[in-house]
Amino acid sequence: MRTLCASTLIGEFFVIGFAALVAIKEPDISQTTVWIVSGIAMAMSILLCGMITRPGGLALGWALQIGLFLSGFVVPVMFFLGALFGGLWWCGIHFGRKVDEAKQQRAAYEAQLAAESAAESA
Structure with a gap:
């Protein structure tokens, strides 16, 4: 989950920066305000x-998603x-959790196989 969500956040970093460049052109908002918020x-x-x-x-x-x-x-x-x-944030959380669960199940299965193999050779 961490990798998928972090990828989304890095993409947002750049989008926020580019949106700030567009918002600077807005006459009702000062550049200082735009750069502080951004x-x-x-x-x-x-x-x-x-x-x-x-x-x-x-x-x-x-x-952050709501603010964006x-x-x-x-x-x-x-x-x-x-x-x-x-x-993308929702997908990162939803599918990231599924990937994390699959990794845990695989690790448990491999540990079980290793324990059975050790028991057979003893």
Whole structure:
């Protein structure tokens, strides 16, 4: 799960940066505001890569997904990109957990085979 979710977050890092470049052109918003908000979101996406498996990591990831979607009120294409990355985030969690479970089952099966092999040779 960690790898899939971290890949999504790294992609979001770049999308947030490019969206900031588009948002700078908005006359109602100062460049300082754009860079502060974008900088916080970009830092959050990088920091979350290491926090995915910790308590609250997935909830913070969902908060970032919601924020990314809501940034569509400033840069309209972000509604689409926010929904896309939200879907990728969900897939990373859902399928990542399945992969983790399959790895655990395989490790248990291999341990069982090793124990049976050791018992037979003893």
